[in-house]
Amino acid sequence: MPLSAPSLTDVVTVLCIALILAVPFAIAGLCLINTGLGRSRSAAQMMMCSLGVVAVAALVYFAIGFAWQGVPGGPAYYFAVGGKPWNWIGAERLFLRGVPLDISSPSLSVWLGIFSVGLAAIIPLGSGADRWRMSAAALSTILLAGFTYPLFAHWVWGGGWLEQLGANYGIGQGFIDAGGSSTIHCVGGLTALSIAWILGPRRGKYARDGMPTAIPGHNAVYVTFGCFLSLIGWIGLNGAGSILMAGVDPGNVVLIAVNTILCAVSAGLTAAIVTRVRFRKPDASLSVNGWVGGLVASSATCAFIRPPEAVIVGLVAGGLVTFSVEWFELRLGVDDPGGAISAHALGGLWGVLAVGLLGRMGVAGTGSHAQLLAQFVGIATLLGFVLPLTYGLNWALDRVYRQRVEPEGERQGMDLHELGGGAYPEFMTHDEPFERGL
Amino acid sequence: MLAGWILVLAAVEMLSALGARSAFVAAGIAVEVTGLVLVIRSHPAPRGFED
Numbered sequence: 195m196p197l198s199a200p201s202l203t204d205v206v207t208v209l210c211i212a213l214i215l216a217v218p219f220a221i222a223g224l225c226l227i228n229t230g231l232g233r234s235r236s237a238a239q240m241m242m243c244s245l246g247v248v249a250v251a252a253l254v255y256f257a258i259g260f261a262w263q264g265v266p267g268g269p270a271y272y273f274a275v276g277g278k279p280w281n282w283i284g285a286e287r288l289f290l291r292g293v294p295l296d297i298s299s300p301s302l303s304v305w306l307g308i309f310s311v312g313l314a315a316i317i318p319l320g321s322g323a324d325r326w327r328m329s330a331a332a333l334s335t336i337l338l339a340g341f342t343y344p345l346f347a348h349w350v351w352g353g354g355w356l357e358q359l360g361a362n363y364g365i366g367q368g369f370i371d372a373g374g375s376s377t378i379h380c381v382g383g384l385t386a387l388s389i390a391w392i393l394g395p396r397r398g399k400y401a402r403d404g405m406p407t408a409i410p411g412h413n414a415v416y417v418t419f420g421c422f423l424s425l426i427g428w429i430g431l432n433g434a435g436s437i438l439m440a441g442v443d444p445g446n447v448v449l450i451a452v453n454t455i456l457c458a459v460s461a462g463l464t465a466a467i468v469t470r471v472r473f474r475k476p477d478a479s480l481s482v483n484g485w486v487g488g489l490v491a492s493s494a495t496c497a498f499i500r501p502p503e504a505v506i507v508g509l510v511a512g513g514l515v516t517f518s519v520e521w522f523e524l525r526l527g528v529d530d531p532g533g534a535i536s537a538h539a540l541g542g543l544w545g546v547l548a549v550g551l552l553g554r555m556g557v558a559g560t561g562s563h564a565q566l567l568a569q570f571v572g573i574a575t576l577l578g579f580v581l582p583l584t585y586g587l588n589w590a591l592d593r594v595y596r597q598r599v600e601p602e603g604e605r606q607g608m609d610l611h612e613l614g615g616g617a618y619p620e621f622m623t624h625d626e627p628f629e630r631g632l
Numbered sequence: 633m634l635a636g637w638i639l640v641l642a643a644v645e646m647l648s649a650l651g652a653r654s655a656f657v658a659a660g661i662a663v664e665v666t667g668l669v670l671v672i673r674s675h676p677a678p679r680g681f682e683d
Contacts, residue, residue, distance in 0.1 A: 275645055363644055365653070391675055526672055564650060570657050571640055578637025578664045 206437065206444045207297045213434035213447075214302065217309040220427025221248060223420040224316045227486065228532045230416030231479060232323035235607025237412065237617035243328045244316055247335040251315040252308050254339040260293070260307055261286040262344035265300045266353035278362045280355045284348045303438050307347070310378050310431070311339045317382030320532020321390040322597075325397075325604055328612050330597035337587045338385055346580055347377045351439040356575065359568050366565030367555050369572040372440040372450075373432035373493030375545035380576050381584070383539025386530065388585040393598045395529030397605070406523050409531070414478045421462070421485045428489045429454050436497040450496045453504035454489065457496070460505045461488020464512025480516050483533035487515035490541035491548060498553035507548045511541050546572055633671070636663030 202210065225244040229237050264270055264284020272279045286292060295301050315335045322331065349356040350371050360368035371377060400406055411417055429451045436442035436450055465484025469477035491511040492504065499507065518536040522528040528535065550566030591597065603611035610616060643656030 278645075359644065365644070527675070563654070567650065567654050567657060570654075570661065571644060574637055574640040574657065574661050574664060577668065578633045578635075578640065578660070581668075582633050 202297070202299055202302075207302070209444055209447060210302050210434050210437055211297075213430040213437075214306050214309065216430025217306065217313070217427050217434065219423045220431055221309065221313050221316055223422070223424030223427055224313065224320070224486075226416040226420030226423065227482060228316070228320040228323060228534075230413040230420065231320070231411035231482075231532045233409070233607065234412035234618060234621070235609055235616060236324045237609065238615070239328060239608035239612050240319065240323060241617070242613060243319055243326075243331050246328060246332055247315040247319065248312040250332045250335045251311045251339040254336050255308055255311045255344070257289055257340075259311060259339050259344040260284075260290060260304055261288045262341070263307060263347045264352040265303055266351075266357070268300070268353065270348070270353060279358075281353055281358060282349070282355060283345060284352050299438060302434075303351075306431075306434050306438055310347075310374060310435075311343050313374075313431070314343050314378045314382040314385075315339060317379065317534050317538050318386040318389045320534030321386035321528075321530040322393055323396075323531040324608060325393055325598055326389065327597060327599050327603075330591070330595060333591055333595060334385075334389065334588055334597070337591065338381070338584070342385065342580065342584050342587065343377070343381050346381055346575075349575070350377050350572070356568075356572055359571060364564070365571070366550075366568040369568050370440065370498070370549050370553070370555070370565070371494045371546060371572070372442060372497045373428075373435035374439075375490055375494035375542040376572060376576060378431075379490045379493065379538040379542035380546070381580060383535055383537070383542055384576065384581045385584045385588070386534040387528070387539060387581070388588045389597070390528045390530050390535065391585070392588055392592050395527065396531070397601070399529045400527065404527070406527075406529075411479055411531070417478065417482050421458075421482055424486060424489060425455065425458055428458070428492065432493055432496040435493070440497065442497040446497055449501075452501055453496045453499060454492045456501055456504040457488040457492035457508040457511065458485050459488070460508030461485055461491070461512035461515070464509050465516045468513060468516045479533070480519060483519055483537045484512035484515045486533075486537040487511040487541035487544075490538055491545035494542070494545035495548045495553065498549055498555060500554075503552045507545070507552065510548075511544055514540055514544055543573055543576065546576075633664045633667035636660045636665075636667060639663055 229240040262284045264286050269285040270281045271283050272281050348354045356369035359365040432454050433447050433450050437444050462485030466476040466481040469480050488508040488511045491507050515536045518540050519533050550569035639660035640657050643653050647653045
């Protein structure tokens with residue numbers, strides 16, 4: 195069955211291509227952020243691991259991922275309940291057979307999808323930094339790119355049951371996520387939470403009495419530069435996602451870009467101010483997490499809110515991420531070196547919720563209450579289905595193939611243990627001060 | 633957590649009034665949050681590693 199989707203004009207096609215070309219900057223930015231927030235002795239492994247998971251994600255998505263994600267109106271598997279169809283998984287052909295790979299909308303969706311799944315696969319690396327084996331990360335990525343991501347992306351972007359909540363059940367316009375707050379970032383962030391739980395904390399992170407020790411990132415320059423790269427990538431991601439996945443009028447591209455920027459800067463600034471007030475000096479790591487949290491929250495909302503509301507979304511995201519990083523570390527004992535859980539999972543949930551609270555869909559007869567309900571159904575699906583699914587898959591993987599590096603490897607550093615050499619061979623290596631006395 | 637999600641799905645499928653649907657979706661999310669709290673508590677608080 196041929197793929198069906200609305201055709202694009204030449205101008206819109208060129209615009210989409212330009213936007214999609216910017217998306218790898220988001221991947222590069224997250225790689226730098228994850229690397230900079232980890233230890234220097236794991237920097238090369240983190241960058242190599244990032245390349246590896248992006249490659250694995252792209253190949254798996256090419257082989258099976260897109261077939262299960264599908265496009266709206268394309269072939270899919272349904273089951274009927276009460277006479278209404280529940281579209282639960284795509285039924286395209288494997289290995290992209292049947293996709294014309296021209297400049298049509300489904301083809302551009304495939305291209306964007308390859309980058310999107312790579313971005314989702316990068317996220318758990320932040321929470322598994324300094325202790326996640328490269329081979330295990332690659333295997334985990336197969337599960338993410340081959341099953342978890344395509345399944346949820348089909349529900350939201352591929353004509354699945356969440357997207358159809360409006361048409362089938364009259365719940366607003368169905369679940370809405372223009373740029374991937376849920377499909378990319380919540381899926382990646384919830385996987386990051388699962389990985390952090392399964393791996394356990396880094397050696398030396400918690401003292402015998404359970405109190406956490408600060409292990410600062412090794413390169414603030416990477417981290418902050420990563421923020422600027424991410425901003426470029428997110429403008430592309432949000433713009434292309436809104437047009438191709440959510441069917442937003444391409445004339446809104448400037449609004450989308452402005453909202454993305456305002457969300458990021460207000461969230462980053464909020465985090466800097468909050469940490470300045472609480473700790474007397476702005477914290478670079480938390481400010482960066484806030485910035486990324488703002489970007490993540492912007493993804494769902496960017497096409498449906500006005501700029502003043504984008505500032506509000508960013509303010510909330512910045513505050514939320516700042517406090518949740520501390521909450522995860524202190525209260526829950528979750529060691530997340532890159533802040534991936536807070537920035538991506540919680541930032542994404544907030545973005546999805548903000549669509550229901552602040553979004554203006556512009557369709558008569560759909561009250562904001564109904565749209566808020568649709569967004570809550572999506573949030574319930576993320577917490578009640580995606581989190582147990584990704585945790586279960588990674589737990590099962592860990593039972594057959596241990597994901598955490600051996601104690602000796604962690605002591606040596608991931609660079610030396612897994613790659614045989616460090617990222618900074620000319621630098622002198624010092625004893626790790628965080629492990630003394632433990 | 634899965635039970636909470638199923639409650640949400642049941643509310644979507646079986647109820648039609650917005651208020652009733654909203655109440656049951658809220659209840660389902662509350663069940664999910666309870667499940668999440670239980671999962672968090674099932675993970676032991678981390679202590680320093682012995683070398």
